Amino acid sequence: MATPSATRAVHPLVRDLMKRCIVLKHDHYDPQHYMNAVRREFGLNKDLSSDRDIMKAVAYGRWMVREEQGRVRFKQYRMLQQRYNPEFDHHPHSQFPNNQEQFHQSAQKQQFGNNNPFGKQYNEAVELKKLERGEE
16 A cells, blocks of 8 residues: 555645756765755645645755756865965955854854855745746
């Protein structure tokens, strides 16, 4: 006898989001960790039943995929610069202050604030409109 979740049909938007995540896995710098995070997020939303809730979750998932694509591209760019540009001088710890208290304050701002360098935050209304229009 099959479990109820196994017999339930997968929403086409959810299937499309999973395909996007799998495609991104191949370029990701840590594919195992990335797929574990994807499975965890899909597991948290597995019991959604209304179309509106599913649309909200898919819109957020697509936004996260776009954010992760940008992060992957940036890491690839940095790796190529380090490999082929001898003048490229990247010190990953130069952004942190020397004072321990200042370090904790900046880390706390990063943890609770927006880590996106372009300052874009998730906006549910905008993402739902994009999804309804069929945009990426």
